[in-house]
Amino acid sequence: MKHPPSNQSKSCGHRHQHDQPSSRSSSLNRQEFDIEGASCASCVAKIEASLNKVSGVDKAEMNLAQRMVTVTGSADPGNLIEAIERIGYHAKIHEQGSEQDSLEKKERADQDYYKRLMREMCIALALGVPLMIYSVVGGEMTVTTNAERLIWLVIGLLTLGVMVFSGKHFYIGAWKSFVNHSANMDTLIALGTGTAWLYSMMVVFFPYLIPDLARHVYFEATAMIIGLVNLGLALEIRARGRTSEAIKRLIGLQTKTARVIRDGKDVDILIEQVQLDDRVRVRPGEKIPVDGLVLEGNTSVDESMLTGEPMPVEKKENDEVVGGTINKTGSIVFRATRVGKDTALARIIGMVKRAQNSKPPIGRLADLISGYFVPTIMIISVASALAWLNFGPEPAIAFAIVSATTVLIIACPCALGLATPMSVMVGVGKAAEAGVLIRNGEALQMSAKITANLAAKCTEDEVLLLAASLEAGSEHPLAMAIVESAKERNLKLKKIEGFSAIAGQGVEGSVVNKQLLLGNEKLMHENRIAIDTHVEVAQKMASEAMTPMYFAVDGRLAAIIAVADPIKADSIPAIRRLQKSGLRVIMLTGDNRATAKAVADKVGISEFFAEVLPGDKSGKVQALQAEGEVVGMTGDGINDAPALAMADVGFAIGTGTDVAIESADITLMRGSLHGLADAIAVSKATLRNIRQNLFGAFVYNAAGVPFAAGVLYPFFGLLLSPVIAGAAMAFSSLTVVSNANRLRFFKTGEHQE
Amino acid sequence: MLIVNVLGLLLIGLIAWWFWIYQPGEVSAGQGAIRVIVEDGTYQPSRIRLPAGQSATLQFLRKDASPCAEMVLFSDFDISEELPLDHYKTITLPAMNPGEYDFTCQMQMYRGKLIVE
Numbered sequence: 001m002k003h004p005p006s007n008q009s010k011s012c013g014h015r016h017q018h019d020q021p022s023s024r025s026s027s028l029n030r031q032e033f034d035i036e037g038a039s040c041a042s043c044v045a046k047i048e049a050s051l052n053k054v055s056g057v058d059k060a061e062m063n064l065a066q067r068m069v070t071v072t073g074s075a076d077p078g079n080l081i082e083a084i085e086r087i088g089y090h091a092k093i094h095e096q097g098s099e100q101d102s103l104e105k106k107e108r109a110d111q112d113y114y115k116r117l118m119r120e121m122c123i124a125l126a127l128g129v130p131l132m133i134y135s136v137v138g139g140e141m142t143v144t145t146n147a148e149r150l151i152w153l154v155i156g157l158l159t160l161g162v163m164v165f166s167g168k169h170f171y172i173g174a175w176k177s178f179v180n181h182s183a184n185m186d187t188l189i190a191l192g193t194g195t196a197w198l199y200s201m202m203v204v205f206f207p208y209l210i211p212d213l214a215r216h217v218y219f220e221a222t223a224m225i226i227g228l229v230n231l232g233l234a235l236e237i238r239a240r241g242r243t244s245e246a247i248k249r250l251i252g253l254q255t256k257t258a259r260v261i262r263d264g265k266d267v268d269i270l271i272e273q274v275q276l277d278d279r280v281r282v283r284p285g286e287k288i289p290v291d292g293l294v295l296e297g298n299t300s301v302d303e304s305m306l307t308g309e310p311m312p313v314e315k316k317e318n319d320e321v322v323g324g325t326i327n328k329t330g331s332i333v334f335r336a337t338r339v340g341k342d343t344a345l346a347r348i349i350g351m352v353k354r355a356q357n358s359k360p361p362i363g364r365l366a367d368l369i370s371g372y373f374v375p376t377i378m379i380i381s382v383a384s385a386l387a388w389l390n391f392g393p394e395p396a397i398a399f400a401i402v403s404a405t406t407v408l409i410i411a412c413p414c415a416l417g418l419a420t421p422m423s424v425m426v427g428v429g430k431a432a433e434a435g436v437l438i439r440n441g442e443a444l445q446m447s448a449k450i451t452a453n454l455a456a457k458c459t460e461d462e463v464l465l466l467a468a469s470l471e472a473g474s475e476h477p478l479a480m481a482i483v484e485s486a487k488e489r490n491l492k493l494k495k496i497e498g499f500s501a502i503a504g505q506g507v508e509g510s511v512v513n514k515q516l517l518l519g520n521e522k523l524m525h526e527n528r529i530a531i532d533t534h535v536e537v538a539q540k541m542a543s544e545a546m547t548p549m550y551f552a553v554d555g556r557l558a559a560i561i562a563v564a565d566p567i568k569a570d571s572i573p574a575i576r577r578l579q580k581s582g583l584r585v586i587m588l589t590g591d592n593r594a595t596a597k598a599v600a601d602k603v604g605i606s607e608f609f610a611e612v613l614p615g616d617k618s619g620k621v622q623a624l625q626a627e628g629e630v631v632g633m634t635g636d637g638i639n640d641a642p643a644l645a646m647a648d649v650g651f652a653i654g655t656g657t658d659v660a661i662e663s664a665d666i667t668l669m670r671g672s673l674h675g676l677a678d679a680i681a682v683s684k685a686t687l688r689n690i691r692q693n694l695f696g697a698f699v700y701n702a703a704g705v706p707f708a709a710g711v712l713y714p715f716f717g718l719l720l721s722p723v724i725a726g727a728a729m730a731f732s733s734l735t736v737v738s739n740a741n742r743l744r745f746f747k748t749g750e751h752q753e
Numbered sequence: 754m755l756i757v758n759v760l761g762l763l764l765i766g767l768i769a770w771w772f773w774i775y776q777p778g779e780v781s782a783g784q785g786a787i788r789v790i791v792e793d794g795t796y797q798p799s800r801i802r803l804p805a806g807q808s809a810t811l812q813f814l815r816k817d818a819s820p821c822a823e824m825v826l827f828s829d830f831d832i833s834e835e836l837p838l839d840h841y842k843t844i845t846l847p848a849m850n851p852g853e854y855d856f857t858c859q860m861q862m863y864r865g866k867l868i869v870e
Contacts, residue, residue, distance in 0.1 A: 184863070
């Protein structure tokens, strides 16, 4: 047999890559310490040398930049700290804040910031609103008598108070970035409100320098704008919190404690303290704390939160369980195989977080523009003031000031900058909820553009030949199915010698000096054939209504053969969903034409590539690409890797436990084509959302800025008030975030039809 | 009026020069990691000179509570990291080819540049 055993299962895409033992042990005994008092390169050598002398230390490495030392080996942490203290430094165990802690911290910080903004907003509006009402009902905003001057001086000083109390962050931010030759949102607000206030103060102090008609004060504008922008920011924080709901939900799946069996007793310990190979007990209704293999007990586990698969999965001895899923019916004890940052859940969280913050190419133009945005607005503002001064009607100076201020205030670089990231954040999170892991923004954008999708379906003729030859003598219905299947493929069966059936276990025999065994787990155990690492695959098949059998050649496991309808029940509606969305769905298989056609007809696919050798899969992808199609390829992450990489978007079918497929563009954790349909639907919805946002932000700025500059004045006598501009600006970025949040209501899955 | 116009145009020129043409000072990688403070709408320092072909570490300290400062993106290297408030966050950059690479917040308002040579 030339294939390694794990490549022989008949069901594509349910293979598991197993962690190398080496990576396990390295994370097992890794300790990190923060070092105080070390400041030079020579300290590093001293500390490392002293740690290396402690018994049980394999390796001690210090990172001077982070003031942190990493020790591998089995040494006692107390001894290590002592060794460091002895040579005159201080050390403490490096605390790795859990995801949950840092999330809580972040939420607290956001909450504080929100409260502060709301407080500042109230103060600013307490002054701004009465002034505003006064001006709207026709109150005199001009300065003529000395009494008026005094009153306005008091109001001007109150406004200054608002600027200091409520708007301090704008002015400081503007100044700091100005000194650094950069400009941002703060710059625009600070300049806009500052100009309005300074002009108004000038009117109060030197009214006679300014023509009668232009003796107008704009204190209400300053106060109102500061208040409204703060309100906008506060609401934005709220809305942003919602965009990260999906990741919060994933982080929330982690338990805080685990019940491990130590010295024969159950002890509740913090999840961070769970070690590899710990025996962990989980009762019905409890969450599974870390990844592991079941040692005792039977149960069913709800894995929907990770895979999107609604049906609970049966677990028994040697089955894999995944941290974050919920144990439903039975009590189990399992051995921890992955803990801490290595668990599937932790890696999924990491992957989703990374993807949420990456940008699809569609956002590039907006990025380019935002880089030049603020200085450009400043220039437009000055130019518009000049235009009013030169060509405007009297009082030109007042018009110039109003237009310059309004231009500064109405422009909103944030809406432009937020358009893409907010939608990506929600879209990627939404996909994760459906068990679809999107690697980055580019994959997201490409999968919305897919026009043709290749779905791989594999066969393994050689194994089948041997197995069928063996089973030819058996009358078991499963055996007949295998023989049938070999005949379908025109395989010529070989002659078997020494055939015997072992009741309740399977059959044995030999062919051309090869010793063959085919049967259940028990048969393999009886014959001392190692199957540990493959039990999982078999279980997975069983959970999909297939009947797995182990097939050994010369004492080594050669294949797991599953007898079942090769088409999963939900494939047909899933394929219909894909076709409905305008996609060319093409089947790729090693089967002969007749079998391929039969399967294709059954699932409603009109196109297929039959008799494709494994190495030719990427060639088929290329052929489709040459036809001008944007090609999506669905296959398993290991065997189909070259074709997945060749495709515009590679969809690796994983399982909830296997996130080793980080090289694929998109991982479908639920082994179903519905995952593919979901992935494409979410991507399309997200891209549509981004386009709406970008369009809105562009149009808003492109229409708002000229309007504010007074382009409409010569025709309609319309000039925007700075207060309205402030409100528009504050709510434009809020609109973008809210629109992105609409994606949260996007529905995935079968019920979408 | 002439004076006003000249002053206005001068102001426009000044804006263009100050924000676009002027090149502020740089910080070079010396011993240890470079610390970047994120505060009041800026990265300090914002121009960082690094040697090519070596990985480098930057430590970001975010002092600004505004959500704008929350993320730092090195889009050329597919790095995007969340910055915790008031805690150092270490970001390791891969070995880089000579060139200039921007790092920014999500909205491109905080901007910095790596000069790799």
